[in-house]
Amino acid sequence: MGIKLTQAEEDMLRGKNGEACKVAMGVLLRLGNALGAQEFVRVSSVQCMAHYGSLHDAGLEWLEKLGDMGGRCCVPATQDPASIPFEDWEEMGFDKVYADKQQRLAAAAKKLGEVLTWSCTPYAVGQVPRFGQNIAWAESSAVSYANSVIGARTNRTPAGMAVCVALTGRVPKERMYLDENRAAAVKVNIRDAGELTELDYNTIGIMLGKFAGTRIVAFDGIPESVSNEGLKYLGAAAASSGGVALYHVLGVTPEAFREDPFRGQKPAEEVTWTRRDIQTAQDALTTQNPGEVELAVVGCPHYSIGELIKLADLARGRKIKKGKEFWVYTPFETRNLAERMGLADVFRESGVRILASNCLVISPFPRKYKTLMTDSAKFASYLPSEHHVELVYGSMADCVNTVMN
Amino acid sequence: MEKIILKGRPVVGGVTEGEALVSQDALVWSHGVYPPTGRINDVRVKLNGACVKDAILVYPYGKGSTSTSTWMLETFRCGNGPKAILNVETEGLIAIGSILADTLYGIKCPIVDRLEQNPLDVITSGDMVRVDGDAGIVEITKK
Numbered sequence: 452m453g454i455k456l457t458q459a460e461e462d463m464l465r466g467k468n469g470e471a472c473k474v475a476m477g478v479l480l481r482l483g484n485a486l487g488a489q490e491f492v493r494v495s496s497v498q499c500m501a502h503y504g505s506l507h508d509a510g511l512e513w514l515e516k517l518g519d520m521g522g523r524c525c526v527p528a529t530q531d532p533a534s535i536p537f538e539d540w541e542e543m544g545f546d547k548v549y550a551d552k553q554q555r556l557a558a559a560a561k562k563l564g565e566v567l568t569w570s571c572t573p574y575a576v577g578q579v580p581r582f583g584q585n586i587a588w589a590e591s592s593a594v595s596y597a598n599s600v601i602g603a604r605t606n607r608t609p610a611g612m613a614v615c616v617a618l619t620g621r622v623p624k625e626r627m628y629l630d631e632n633r634a635a636a637v638k639v640n641i642r643d644a645g646e647l648t649e650l651d652y653n654t655i656g657i658m659l660g661k662f663a664g665t666r667i668v669a670f671d672g673i674p675e676s677v678s679n680e681g682l683k684y685l686g687a688a689a690a691s692s693g694g695v696a697l698y699h700v701l702g703v704t705p706e707a708f709r710e711d712p713f714r715g716q717k718p719a720e721e722v723t724w725t726r727r728d729i730q731t732a733q734d735a736l737t738t739q740n741p742g743e744v745e746l747a748v749v750g751c752p753h754y755s756i757g758e759l760i761k762l763a764d765l766a767r768g769r770k771i772k773k774g775k776e777f778w779v780y781t782p783f784e785t786r787n788l789a790e791r792m793g794l795a796d797v798f799r800e801s802g803v804r805i806l807a808s809n810c811l812v813i814s815p816f817p818r819k820y821k822t823l824m825t826d827s828a829k830f831a832s833y834l835p836s837e838h839h840v841e842l843v844y845g846s847m848a849d850c851v852n853t854v855m856n
Numbered sequence: 857m858e859k860i861i862l863k864g865r866p867v868v869g870g871v872t873e874g875e876a877l878v879s880q881d882a883l884v885w886s887h888g889v890y891p892p893t894g895r896i897n898d899v900r901v902k903l904n905g906a907c908v909k910d911a912i913l914v915y916p917y918g919k920g921s922t923s924t925s926t927w928m929l930e931t932f933r934c935g936n937g938p939k940a941i942l943n944v945e946t947e948g949l950i951a952i953g954s955i956l957a958d959t960l961y962g963i964k965c966p967i968v969d970r971l972e973q974n975p976l977d978v979i980t981s982g983d984m985v986r987v988d989g990d991a992g993i994v995e996i997t998k999k
Contacts, residue, residue: 507927
């Protein structure tokens, strides 16, 4: 019993590839054996975590230790967003001690040879696995997107473990890496819902996580015209309200495009959601006693260039109201694109602030806010408890109309 | 005193003994346990305010973010981790927290799951529990 190692893996375990690789392989082997895996799979891409908000001093010590032992990533390994906006933290008033820790984590990630994208959407900044390819991503919305929308294979790789995968290129073969674990078990029909907006996909994601837990759902009734952003939000929200790492959409996502995701079995449970159900779930995402919105936050997961274009179109010629703010989260690369396209000028003129490669779920606030507004159901499910704020949930256009003249 | 012996799956090795702290709710470590105190800090959980330090922590399964493991690791680094963990089903997220605590700090936190009876039905907070993470055996002395 236990994991059967290849020659290359045994060499790693004996330290042939250096001390850091040896330690990493030891950790993965213990974990793989604990989980009952029979072998490792080789992965082509890793998404690690290197944000101080979750890694704390322990995670920092771990990454620095691996770096000091000479560790180097052997496959492209990105990381999720940082806990500060690297470029604006000082001006915005973030705590210096906290910022220093995040900078140390950045230095550690750089020393390990990580690809410094700092994004929850690695697929939007050049890391695009192919259908069926084994990868090991960490951030839950990226995992859901890779499994569901691309058809690549990854578990929700834990922080602290992902770096071990990056150093060895190996991960225990279990759950999502095994074909038999990817079949749909339950079915959700979307009926009489009219046209589905991006906000609706966010809301449906919340409903999905609550309903499914960790079971795999196949949707019927989501049109093939659904945008990639719609599916991004659906997966992100479902991973925040439940443990969803994979969902299928009949006629849309690759493992349910032509094939039967139930593989000939009858769904163990089948439910139907209508416009009324979606509306009820949508209303519940606004907290009980919101005051006047001071700050609109969008870009969870990170806004795509398509969304930045839409936002610029909505914001053009308008200005943020006095005493209010509008923040948008997007990767460095997408921000650069927005700069080249002149969208960033529109944002500057209207007072919209881009926070590049950062994320509010894992960042402290530079100052106190009472009421926020967002177009992201994932933000809506995390921010009230983590930042003790009231929250209004609405579309991108609602956010613009609320804080802009 | 009534003694119950249950066999389960050994997930992380080590032998320890302590007082049970049982959560019927799934626990979220990220933002749900405060590492500097080891206190559960999550209004959605009935055990909100209880301290996991040195407990035999019993809960159904993990929930939420993949950063659970580093929140756990930080709790261990601060010296406030549980003595052992019993789950209905242990995910890699939880196992890796304990494995890294051992790798980095030499702290042992055995984990056993898939017990022959649901530990949430059998174990009550305050029971004395001995956990053998190598053999996957749990010995419960009811309070």
